[in-house]
Amino acid sequence: MRSPRVRPLQGLGHGWRVARALFTSQYALMLEYRAEILLWALAGLVPFVMLAVWIESPAGAALGMGPTQLARYFLAAFVVRQFTVAWVLAVFEEDALQGRLSPMLLQPLHPFWRYLASHGAEQAIRLPIVAMIAALFFLALPWAFWLPTPQRALLTLAATFLAFVLNFLIQCTMACLCFWSDRVNALERLIYIPMLFLSGLAAPLEAYPPALRRLAEWTPFPLMVHFPAQLLSGGEVRISSGFTALALWITGLLLLVSVLWRAGVRRYGAMGA
Amino acid sequence: MAPSFSANAIIRADGLSKTYRVAAKDPGFAGTLRHFVQRRYNDVAAVRDVSFQIHPGEMVGFLGPNGAGKTTTLKMLTGLIHPSAGQALVAGCTPHRRQAHFLRRITLVMGQKQQLLWDLPALDSLRVNAAVYGIDEAESRQRIHDLAEMLELGEELRRPLRKLSLGQRMKAELLAALLHRPEVLFLDEPTLGLDVNAQARVRSFLADYNQRFGATVLLTSHYMADITALCPRVLLIHEGRLFHDGSLEALTQRLAPCREVRLELAEPWPLEALRSYGEVESCEGRVVRLLIRRDALTAAVSRLLAELPVRDLEVRDPPIEELIGRLFVQGALP
Numbered sequence: 001m002r003s004p005r006v007r008p009l010q011g012l013g014h015g016w017r018v019a020r021a022l023f024t025s026q027y028a029l030m031l032e033y034r035a036e037i038l039l040w041a042l043a044g045l046v047p048f049v050m051l052a053v054w055i056e057s058p059a060g061a062a063l064g065m066g067p068t069q070l071a072r073y074f075l076a077a078f079v080v081r082q083f084t085v086a087w088v089l090a091v092f093e094e095d096a097l098q099g100r101l102s103p104m105l106l107q108p109l110h111p112f113w114r115y116l117a118s119h120g121a122e123q124a125i126r127l128p129i130v131a132m133i134a135a136l137f138f139l140a141l142p143w144a145f146w147l148p149t150p151q152r153a154l155l156t157l158a159a160t161f162l163a164f165v166l167n168f169l170i171q172c173t174m175a176c177l178c179f180w181s182d183r184v185n186a187l188e189r190l191i192y193i194p195m196l197f198l199s200g201l202a203a204p205l206e207a208y209p210p211a212l213r214r215l216a217e218w219t220p221f222p223l224m225v226h227f228p229a230q231l232l233s234g235g236e237v238r239i240s241s242g243f244t245a246l247a248l249w250i251t252g253l254l255l256l257v258s259v260l261w262r263a264g265v266r267r268y269g270a271m272g273a
Numbered sequence: 274m275a276p277s278f279s280a281n282a283i284i285r286a287d288g289l290s291k292t293y294r295v296a297a298k299d300p301g302f303a304g305t306l307r308h309f310v311q312r313r314y315n316d317v318a319a320v321r322d323v324s325f326q327i328h329p330g331e332m333v334g335f336l337g338p339n340g341a342g343k344t345t346t347l348k349m350l351t352g353l354i355h356p357s358a359g360q361a362l363v364a365g366c367t368p369h370r371r372q373a374h375f376l377r378r379i380t381l382v383m384g385q386k387q388q389l390l391w392d393l394p395a396l397d398s399l400r401v402n403a404a405v406y407g408i409d410e411a412e413s414r415q416r417i418h419d420l421a422e423m424l425e426l427g428e429e430l431r432r433p434l435r436k437l438s439l440g441q442r443m444k445a446e447l448l449a450a451l452l453h454r455p456e457v458l459f460l461d462e463p464t465l466g467l468d469v470n471a472q473a474r475v476r477s478f479l480a481d482y483n484q485r486f487g488a489t490v491l492l493t494s495h496y497m498a499d500i501t502a503l504c505p506r507v508l509l510i511h512e513g514r515l516f517h518d519g520s521l522e523a524l525t526q527r528l529a530p531c532r533e534v535r536l537e538l539a540e541p542w543p544l545e546a547l548r549s550y551g552e553v554e555s556c557e558g559r560v561v562r563l564l565i566r567r568d569a570l571t572a573a574v575s576r577l578l579a580e581l582p583v584r585d586l587e588v589r590d591p592p593i594e595e596l597i598g599r600l601f602v603q604g605a606l607p
Contacts, residue, residue, distance in 0.1 A: 014407055021404035025390065025397045032392045102353050103388035106381055108373035109405045265371075266355055269293065 018109065022117035030121045037122060041129045044081055047074040048137075050202050063207050069235065071144035073204055075137050076232035077225050080156075081201060082130045083123050084164040084224055088115045088171035089178075093185050096178045096268075105265070112172055112257075119168065148232055155239065159228035162246040167224055169253035176257060179264030194219070200226025204235075220249045282326035283457060283489050284350060288359035290513075291320040291345050319345040321513040322359065329456070332483055332490040334504030334521070336597060342513040343493045347459045350491070351381045364457055377406060380455040384462035387434070387446055395430045395445040399452060406453035413452065420448045424478050440471030447475070451482065458482075460492045464499055476502050497597075509597070528596040531564040533589050534574065539582035550577055559584075 030037065051074035054060040055067050065073065092115065095101045104111040138145045148156065170191075177184045196202050198221035205213050205226050216222050223246050230237040278285050297315045298308040320342040327333050337343045348354045350361050352368030352375065361368050366375035389398040396417075403413035421430060424444040429437055437445065443463065451458070460479070464472040476499055483490055483503075494500055500507060500521065507524055509517035517524050534551070538559045547553050550573050551565035565573045570588070577583060 014404075018401075018404045021401045025393060025401050028393055028397060029390055099383075099386050102348075102383070103381075103386060105353060105371065106351060106376060106379070107402075107405055108376045266369075269354060 018113075019117070022114060023120055026114075026117045026121035027124060030118070030125045034125060037125050038129055040085075041082060041126055041133070044078065044085070045133075046196075047078040047081070047201060050074060054203065054207075059207070063204065065204065065206065065235075068144055069233065070204075071141055072146055072233035073229060073235060075134060075144070076156075076229035077201055079130055079134065080160050080163065080225050080228040080232065082126050083160050084167050084228075086119060086164065086167040086171040088112070088119075088168060089174045089188055090185055091115060091118075092172075092175035093178050093183075097182065101268075105268075115172075116168065119164070123164075146234065148234060152231055152234060156228055156232040159231050159242065159246070162243070162250065163224045163228050166220055166246060166249055166253070169250060169257055170220065172257045173253060173260060176260035176264045179260075179267045195221050195224070198222060199224045200229060204230075220245075223249065278326050279328070281328060282362075283329045283364055284325075284327040284491065285362040286323055286325050286346070286350065286359070287361070289320055289323045289346065289349055289356050289361055290318065290358040291342075291349060291354065292357045293317045293319055318513050320349070320356075320510075323510065323513070323515045324359075325508055325515060325518050327489055327491060329489055330483070330487045331506060332479075332492065332504050334500035334507040335491055335493040335510065336500065336507055337493075337510040338597075341510045343510055344461055346510065347381065347461055347491070347493065351379060351459055352376075353381075377453055378455055379457045379459065380450040380453070381459040382447060382450045382461065382463050384443070384465035387442065389434050389442075389445060389449055391434050393434065394432055395434055395449065398434075399430070399449055402449055402452050408453060416452055416454070417448065420451060423481055424448055425474065440467050440474075443467060443471070443475065444478075447478065454486060456486075456488055458488050458490045458492075460490060460494075462494055463492070464494060464496055472496060472498065479503060525590045525596065526567065529590060531566050532570055534563045534565055534570075534577070535585075535587040535589070536561045536563065536577065536581070536583055537585040539584050542581060 051071060054063075054070055054074075060067070060070060063070070092101070092111075095104070095111075101111065104114065171188075174184055174187050177187070198205075198216040198219055200222055205216055205222055208216065223242065227237060227242040227246075229235075231239070231242075278287070293316070294314045295317050296308070297313045298304055323342070323346060335343050335346070345354070349356045350363055350368055352363075352371045355369045364375060364378045366372060366378075368375065368379075389395050399413070399417055403410070408416065417430070421427065424447060426441070426444050426448065429441045430445065430448075434442060434445065447463065458479075463479070464475050467475065479490065479492075480503055482488060490503070492499065492504060505520060507517065507519070507521050508515060509524060517527060531552070533554065538561065541559055542561070544553060544556055547556065547561055547563065551563040551569075554562040554564050556562075563573075574586070574588065577586065
């Protein structure tokens with residue numbers, strides 16, 4: 001039998017080629033679903049609703065954030081949220097139940113890389129939609145316009161990327177539980193409310209009582225929106241502790257996902273396949 | 274009894290067993306409540322102590338009714354599920370470890386499942402597969418061209434998968450599954466749902482692929498035509514146990530100790546007289562079908578030709594699917 005001519009799987013060249021092929025195919029796929037992605041992006045307008053509430057409310061003044069800073073914060077929260085959304089759990093659960101996971105497990109590539117590429121492609125489709133919504137925002141509220149400093153812009157990019165990785169890994173952790181239960185998707189609904197309030201999406205964390213704020217800081221939620229949004233909007237933020245917390249959470253979750261995955265695939269029954 | 278394994282076997286199943294734990298619920302409201310309060314589980318043995326070996330280049334048919342344990346065995350041999358007991362060794366590797374070098378040497382095609390992206394042309398998915406398996410671009414183009422030619426695929430590869438017919442989709446799936454040129458092919462119902470022509474094309478492709486690349490094939494199919502055309506050797510599994518490992522002919526002999534003799538006589542003959550030659554399966558005017566034991570066949574045919582006004586005589590085995598079907602319906606194996 002003729003031996004297949006394969007390159008070693010290690011090496012940056014191979015990794016780059018796989019990443020490029022996955023990204024371009026997923027981008028083509030996401031383009032097919034562009035209308036759906038537009039609707040998802042529009043469904044993420046919660047921060048603007050909250051902005052309207054806070055600007056009109058006397059409590060807004062008590063925050064120590066004027067209308068300009070509030071507007072910038074909520075726009076930044078919207079932008080950050082758009083690029084940190086992860087939906088691994090829903091897709092993985094369906095793939096596992098429908099038997100689509102099996103062909104993925106038979107290829108020398110961890111299935112999570114495919115989901116990561118899907119998210120990257122989806123974010124690339126979201127980019128012009130988010131830019132358009134931001135432009136409309138500034139047209140409506142020209143007094144809120146600002147440009148972050150180059151340093152803040154770079155830090156925001158890094159923090160948003162790490163916040164996405166954090167969110168992605170939380171979803172992967174829950175997805176691994178699909179090996180034990182068929183309806184893990186319910187967990188997402190369980191964490192939706194704490195995520196909405198403790199991440200800073202509904203209100204800046206500065207609005208909360210000190211005890212609740214301290215509690216929030218022990219969770220990963222503020223790192224998902226509040227930390228990058230404060231960086232982008234020019235608000236007060238502890239940069240080094242934010243990045244340290246991100247690094248710790250990501251490392252811990254990577255280990256947890258790895259352990260759960262190994263234990264989970266042992267239980268996999270390849271149902272429906 | 275476990276076979277003595279030879280050193281060059283490419284697939285080895287040694288006492289493979291798989292037991293699933295399945296929740297058992299009684300029907301009705303009371304059953305639902307009981308199930309909620311105290312869940313009961315039953316152990317269901319899907320595969321029991323199955324042993325066999327397959328050598329490089331062999332094409333082996335894997336037969337059995339629904340739920341016999343065929344797919345579970347394939348899943349264990351590809352590493353998708355862990356065996357409850359026993360050991361599997363495929364291409365020198367333990368499948369459930371799913372090491373990259375093992376995965377690059379095997380493929381599993383499931384007739385009902387797809388790996389290609391539904392909304393994109395197959396070529397997009399093939400490009401991803403080529404990258405994942407580390408096949409360089411020129412080589413992957415050449416392989417796609419060669420396999421597409423063997424499968425009679427052309428422009429179809431540029432159309433979104435959802436726009437293709439079932440047969441075209443199956444061929445594209447086969448192309449994707451074989452792009453990395455695996456040495457061991459596990460095919461689970463690769464012709465399921467295809468029309469007769471498409472089935473024949475897939476069969477001819479598989480035979481051609483086996484010839485050209487010396488690949489080992491373990492094939493399950495409900496269509497006996499697939500098995501008879503491709504597999505000199507068959508494994509028959511029933512209720513999780515291996516019932517037969519050998520040629521299709523040997524299986525036929527085992528399942529049907531009689532052969533069928535079809536006679537066309539010059540004139541109708543009395544039924545009583547016909548019964549002296551063997552069991553009369555049917556008698557419609559001048560056409561008679563007799564079942565005669567294999568050990569008595571030569572003598573019986575000589576007598577028939579000497580004693581009856583025979584115009585035409587044909588000796589054949591009962592159709593294998595009929596035999597196996599009858600066997601499975603009866604539920605008891607000899």
